[in-house]
Amino acid sequence: MNIGLYDWLTIAAHFEFEQQEQGLNQELAIFNPLDLYPFTQTKAVSALRVGISTMLQKWEFAWQQEITCFSSFEMQHTQLITLAISAHIIPNPSLLMQLKALAPGQALLAGRDLIAIHFPEDDTVNTITCMPYTGELERLKHIEDIFMINAEELKRDYLRLTSGRRSASLPAGNTALGDDYFIAGDVQIDCTVLNTRNGPIYIDEGAQIMEGSLLRGPLYIGKNAVVKMGTQVYGNVSIGEGAVIGGELGQVVLGDYAAKGHYGYLGCSVIGDFCNLGAGTSNSNLKNNLTTVSLFDYTTNAYRDTGLLKCGLFMGDYSRTGINSAFNTGTVVGVGCMLADVIYYPKYLPNMTWLYNGKQENYQIDKFVSNLEVVFLTKNKSLSEKTKELLKSLKK
Template sequence: MDDSLFPFTLTRPIADIRVGILTIREKEQRGSRGVLHWIPLLIRPWHIFQLNAEALVDDFMLLTSGRLSQPIPSSVQAIAPENIFIEEGAVLQHCILNASTGPIYIGARTETMEGSLIRGPFALCEGATVKLGTKIYGATTIGPYSIVGGEIKNSVIFGYSNKGHDGYLGDSVIGEWCNLGAGTSNSNLKNNAAEVKAWDQSSGQYISAGGKCGLLMGDYSRSAINTSFNTGTVVGVCCNVFGEGLTPKYIPSFSWGYENNPGYQMEKALRDIDSWKRFKGQALTDAEIKKLRYIYEKL
């Protein structure tokens, strides 16, 4: 297990990290710059959102070169339409797509609801939904079958996760099967403009994450309504985050709240994850259970 990209490599190999439209493994399979290019660049988890613009442009060219986009619907206001690609089965209604700042990729069987404002570079992966009135800018990727709303800037959501309500998510990375409750927001900039320090599992200390860093949340974690994430917060896997005031900057895996945290009991955690997965027509697998038990036992 590689701790340098904690918490995301707790539950996946580096090759299955999504940066741009595709995971590193998918890039390699399609003959693009893959493992040998991206893995040396992704040294810390915040590099995922910091490198997302470059990766989005690369993947856009890879996926669209020599192909024709589906027509842009007449109700959509498109700026630089030559930089917009829409896959078959995508539904877009009365939204604004501005691709003058970078390409916009709209995946198959996605929905972009009315009133959404999107500036590229941007990717909406297969089956994902942008809810009405959403504002998205900066290099942002919404992974497969995720649901998003509110305001999102320069962030990557891996897949099957929900940020479906108002609230700000900026300079952040969200794993799979996460849920951010209504009104959840993160800080990505210190109020004295000093460098942000984030928890580094490999060294066991806080290290510089650059001028801006928001929320880094591992798989299967959730936040209650109106949660306020501190600048450069790292959340492990399978956490239920709730409490008063700003969160701590590091919330270990299997946390239950962050005030007098008694821990998330394993069997309850597995039941809850299975319930969340069934919302999206899936179920917890034996492989996932084995992986989560291993992480839990190593705490």
């Protein structure tokens, strides 16, 4: 079976849906990647990491085959795809069973939410029969779900990735509380405490853990990542490839090649790829009046109550902060922002915002791209022309 992960199932517009089952007579709800902005402005939903693996890696393991991805930048129906699945859904055995049982010409729905379509074998058929999904379902409906679901996904990914494998030995001079840790090859770790009593710790290839670090699971430290001296991790943390962390972190998903390398607190937050948080940057994740946190919502261009008491900072790819930056509870920062101030920033900062010394500067996109090219070079990467064009198109 040829499978495609879709950011949104716009292909649904080509079909009529028969909703014969009781309770399925409402209009279908189709996932929109705007619900996961700013992160899906620069990458497909399938490229988001939750736990250890990306959404695509989870699906490829579940099906044991290569899967094609269709992002919101390239939405087209292809005759090569047999089964189209909404990319924001996290696979599980029950879901997999019902997906495999779908016959051609059927769609799977969870309530009103369209999960998948098995295309009709006859191209002239444009009617789809809706089948109700029965079972548990995890999905990324909003940006806060990335850190909310992260802990359980990290545990599931850990079991999958360590099955049949043997961890490298923990060098002398380190302390392990519990046995649920996996250390890959070429890891340097000194004078560190690994506490796995609340969840596993997976340290990927080439990572460096400097002395004095206190690490609690569930925790993933990505390939070639660096944990600086005295870092405190409270669990439910995933650190991307080549990322750098320091200070205090809890309930955080940090993107590839991002850096929070100095003192300061980061909690209940999601930080994009190639972001840099200057020394002393901290965020609040709890309001003083202990009321629920609202976040800026790109679909409505208004604030949405998350229902959460703790909710922190959400920063799009390529954004950077100066020293001692402070973020209020429930702040959303767009893509490519340059922030250098010592006051609390607004709770929503659109793409390409440039704040310095109490005033907003005119954004110099060419200067930003030039600086970003240097950042990429320091990571032995090159900034593609496609990414440059995308960033310029996202300005404000």
